[in-house]
Amino acid sequence: MDRDRMAAGSGRAGLARLAALALAALALLPLVGKSGIWDPYELDRADLARRIAIHVFGARGLDLADASGQLPTLTDLGMGELGFTSMALGFRVFGLHDWAGRLPLALWGLAGALVLYEFLARLVDRRAGLYGVAVLVTMPLYVMQARTLLGDIVTMAALTMAFCGLIGALLEGGRGAQRGARLASAAWFAVGILGVVAGYLSRGLLIGVAVPALGAGLTWVLLRTSGAWPEPEGRGPTLGDLVGAAALVLGVAATAQGALVLASSSAGEPLPRALGVALLKKPPVESTFDLTLRQLGHALFPWSAFLPFAVGRLFRAPAADRAGEGVAPRLDREAGVRIALIVTSALAYGAFALLAPHAGALPFSGPALLAAIAALAIRDLERGAPSSRALAVGCAVLAFVLYRDLVTSPDRALSVFSVDKPVFPKSFEGEAASAMRFVLLAFAGLVSLTWFEEQPRDLDRSFGAWARRLLDEVHAGAAELARIWNGNLLFLLIVIEAALVGVGAMLFVGKRIGWGTVARMPNHLAAYGMNAWWALPLLLAASPVLLLVARDAFRHAVARASVPRAIGTPLAGLVAGFALSFWYYPALAAQLSPKEVFASYESLRKPGEPLATLGVRSRTAAYYQGGEVTSFTDVLQAFDWLTAAGSSVDGTAVPDAPAARRWLVVKSDDLPRLNSLFRKRYQRNLPVLDGRSSQILLASNELGGRPNESWLGRVVLDEPAAPENPLDAMFEDQLEVLGWELTDDDGQKVSSVVPQKSYHLRTYFRVHRPVTGNWKMFVHIDGFQRRYNGDHPVIEGRYPLSLWQPGDVVVDDHELQLEPNFTPGDYTLYFGLFAGETRFQVTRGPEHEDRVRGGVIRVR
Incomplete structure (x- = not known):
């Protein structure tokens, strides 16, 4: 019977281990080759790894013409060499491909996830291990570092191994002199030493050695002094004592030596191996002690909304599980795990806060520690720890705050990479906001439902019973509302409702009899006032009912699936994390990398049609084209190459036209000038065959029958213009005004506007002579003693x-968007160009004070 029980337990352990492996592999491996190399951040590191592959592994076939081939120094790397050596090994085995460099890094990430599982599964239980892996591989910081050529996933995996190994050896070694305990302690100690060495070779003493070693040493001291350490069977110290003392000595020595090296080092000097981080000559102003907290808030979203509360829950005593024999020792070890996680996480934060003023933002190396903290909080709820309405509401509020940060400042999502001055593609902002909205709703909704209450034992067995109970709860809620403040709150709500009815009636009557003040109100504001008396109470009454319905639906889903209610939290992380890792970040990478542009060239080109790059380094092509291509840094040189002398453009005979089709990968910053040169010669926009990215595009000298995807086609027209409101005006003898029109956000033309709603004023110009001067544009909408003032760079400064x-x-x-004080009526539109206090002179057409009088804009 015991043998059967052991076999069943071994089988379940194998299945759990396989599930952890499958989950980590699914999150980390499939998309390593999806996104291209990010220039310059990934390209620079890939090139350094390529040089290491040549000199260390003898990969002479990776030499590139006109590229440095010397073995890089630690100063060149800016950190330890282990991450670069891992990438170099991938290049040596598989060749010079982006995925070949990323695969070893992804395997490091996979190893870190599996070590975390084994650690939690042995010292807590298998479910805690699975939850830990689920949280870790849905943290954007960990996943994206494993998928990019930045190298810090090695540091994260190394810290995971060092922490799990040293703490595992410490706690297993404290169990006594049993042979199994000694073997387990020795195995964990070997893993810990491997992690310490890997950490030292990736980020030096402070991050790679001091944090995990000092964490283990201080954990041992706390356990020893608190009386929680098991009494040794003999007189001598246990194996755990030896591990703890050794870790403490190593941690103190590494901290002292690392601090000394940091104090004696400065930017511009050779990078000491013991330091492991490149120092900045002038760190950014925001590089203060709280930089790491701000980085983690965005880099771990949405888990960063749950983690503060999970840390607090960690201070509770671990809940006992129905595990039968061996529960007490397991709980003792779990208490040690909790102490170790708190101590080591604090040390990791301290190390990064210490380095931030000297090195700026560095990728936090301890996401596995935070994942383990979250996993224990989830497991505690599953084992009977009380639910928390404060956690449910607090997590939702914090998630919303972080969501607003990531929508209003999308570049904060790039904190997962911790690179210097990254540019977020403007064309991706709309899709980014949609993705973040989905992540917020999925994560905050599921977590709040999970933690708001405990799963009830008895559920309604029929729809009628459920409806009656729901009605009773609504009645009870209304009765409770009537009792608050001795009924004064309900009385206040009634008074507010009476006021809303009065306002609505006043507006309704005033609009129909033409009462002056009411008649001048914007129609949309009047509509809000007339409908607030019924819409607001309906919304307030419906919201609790909808929340109750969602709560009951979650209750029934949990009961029907026969799973613990706590599983809703890792499920929320999986849904939100996979949305980020399989939707948001791949789409973002497609905007930042030229890989899709090179793929388009391969699919569209014909044999013999050459390719060059402008603003994109030629070494990038080596990862997609199998070698370098012609590269230009000067727009005029690139234009001369693209339009080499021939006979036709798009089949039309034109002097000095290109003879054969050519292709050019161009950075978006260089497109306007290149387009201007092309229009000067051919009177049409430069053909762009792949314009999906707002950063990198594929241009050619011929369209070849395909549509032009250049965004400049919406700015500089190839077809005759027919504005809705034509004009005949002239700025000196240089610029003619053809007219204007108004459109809504969907591009539909409109004849009137509503205050506080967004519209687009499209003004059409024809160039007669080159425009001299650095002019900006102003827009005035005047009337009823009000003015809308819209000063702005022409075409947002994108096409000077x-x-x-x-x-x-x-x-x-x-x-444009009019303020709410714009009352209905006809307003006059004026516009013009200015530089400082000077206006571009209007020499023809309707004008007033060198402002073109455009006509009437009707406000509703």
């Missing part, structure tokens, strides 16, 4: 007036 060529028809698209 100095690039406009004679004959060009150019459209300025200005987004």
